[in-house]
Amino acid sequence: MTYLTKPKFHHPALPKNNLGFTHRDYEGSISTLCAGCGHDSISSAVIQACFELNIEPHRLAKLSGIGCSSKTPDYFLGQSHGFNSVHGRMPSVLTGANLANKDLIYLGVSGDGDSASIGLGQFVHCVRRGVNMLYITENNGVYGLTKGQFSATADKGSKSKAGGANNDSPLDLVGMAMLIGATFVARSFSGDKQQLVPLIMAGLSHPGPAFIDVISPCVAFNNHPGSTKSFDFVREHNEAVNRLDYMDPRATITVDYAPGTVSEVTLHDGSTLRLAKLHPEYDPHDRIGAMTYMQQRASVGEVVTGLIYMDPAPRDMHAALNTVDVPLNRLNEKELCPGSAALEKINASLR
Numbered sequence: 058m059t060y061l062t063k064p065k066f067h068h069p070a071l072p073k074n075n076l077g078f079t080h081r082d083y084e085g086s087i088s089t090l091c092a093g094c095g096h097d098s099i100s101s102a103v104i105q106a107c108f109e110l111n112i113e114p115h116r117l118a119k120l121s122g123i124g125c126s127s128k129t130p131d132y133f134l135g136q137s138h139g140f141n142s143v144h145g146r147m148p149s150v151l152t153g154a155n156l157a158n159k160d161l162i163y164l165g166v167s168g169d170g171d172s173a174s175i176g177l178g179q180f181v182h183c184v185r186r187g188v189n190m191l192y193i194t195e196n197n198g199v200y201g202l203t204k205g206q207f208s209a210t211a212d213k214g215s216k217s218k219a220g221g222a223n224n225d226s227p228l229d230l231v232g233m234a235m236l237i238g239a240t241f242v243a244r245s246f247s248g249d250k251q252q253l254v255p256l257i258m259a260g261l262s263h264p265g266p267a268f269i270d271v272i273s274p275c276v277a278f279n280n281h282p283g284s285t286k287s288f289d290f291v292r293e294h295n296e297a298v299n300r301l302d303y304m305d306p307r308a309t310i311t312v313d314y315a316p317g318t319v320s321e322v323t324l325h326d327g328s329t330l331r332l333a334k335l336h337p338e339y340d341p342h343d344r345i346g347a348m349t350y351m352q353q354r355a356s357v358g359e360v361v362t363g364l365i366y367m368d369p370a371p372r373d374m375h376a377a378l379n380t381v382d383v384p385l386n387r388l389n390e391k392e393l394c395p396g397s398a399a400l401e402k403i404n405a406s407l408r
């Protein structure tokens with residue numbers, strides 16, 4: 058059975074957000090993934106982030122490709138718009154939907170196979186076009202759904218469950234996202250909800266192309282000694298550069314850090330991001346510096362996590378195309394068709 062519904066009843070005392078919704082209102086159907094799969098923890102972080110952001114479920118569109126990771130949108134936001142597309146093709150479907158209706162919040166969910174192998178071209182062009190979205194890859198280094206072949210993000214020398222070594226160089230989606238113009242770039246770990254939830258909140262609120270690569274171990278095919286995407290390996294090599302707290306404009310500040318280690322960024326909607334620096338020298342607004350830092354740490358085997366880069370004044374695809382304020386799907390025929398006199402003028406100018 059691939060679809061299991063959840064019972065609708067819930068405890069009357071469940072906490073509610075500002076809209077009067079409970080956590081349950083942001084859930085989806087029961088997961089059919091393997092018990093312990095990292096992807097389920099990411100779904101739970103998405104649910105919490107949307108609950109805390111007070112997102113009206115009908116204002117969000119979740120899109121995915123094919124893979125265990127791409128199945129996950131079925132397990133959260135059951136009352137949002139959803140589109141499960143073809144393997145590696147989610148980015149172009151999301152781009153089209155965003156062009157037609159820029160009023161929705163777009164969440165693209167993908168896997169390392171879906172985005173770094175078959176869908177690499179789609180991923181790259183969607184980000185470089187500046188589509189306003191949060192794009193999450195649930196990165197386990199393998200094709201989980203088709204039983205554990207190495208994906209393009211598997212590290213060189215990493216061992217498969219059967220013992221074979223990967224001889225190919227890995228693609229680093231974080232480095233690539235920065236290179237091609239993503240204006241919010243982060244890496245996290247499915248086992249670190251404290252870091253992941255505020256990153257998802259900030260990414261969903263970012264008005265430009267936001268990307269989070271979440272290392273998400275596949276317990277069935279890539280969680281053994283020798284795998285560089287296992288829970289143990291990532292826990293041992295995880296180096297967080299900062300700790301992010303997403304502050305609602307009305308919330309009182311409760312986080313306590315040593316003076317001088319916290320910087321604040323006010324977002325367009327009035328909310329604030331508080332960034333606790335764990336590496337004093339690290340500046341997430343310096344794109345070139347961030348790219349160099351990432352390469353340096355990767356060369357000594359560290360997995361850098363946290364908010365890696367953010368442009369505080371991003372522009373999106375609609376700004377670049379100079380589209381009208383009203384979403385295109387709400388324009389009527391009269392507004393869309395300038396009439397034969399205007400057409401004649403255009404034709405004349407081309408003769």
Ligand SMILES: Cc1ncc(C[n+]2csc(CCOP(=O)(O)OP(=O)(O)O)c2C)c(N)n1
Pocket residue numbers: 123124125126127144167168169170171172175195197199200201202203208
């Ligand atoms: C066009 C096409 N090619 C190949 C497949 C077979 N296929 C299904 S899922 C998948 C890989 C999924 O890997 P990933 O995106 O990393 O997701 P995971 O299952 O690891 O979460 C492949 C190759 C397919 N469904 N469609």
Ligand code: SF4
Pocket residue numbers: 089090091093094095096125126197201202274275276277278
């Ligand atoms: S095969 Fe791997 S990725 Fe797929 S559900 Fe199982 S643990 Fe998760």
Ligand SMILES: [Mg+2]
Pocket residue numbers: 124168169170195196197198199200201208
């Ligand atoms: Mg995968």
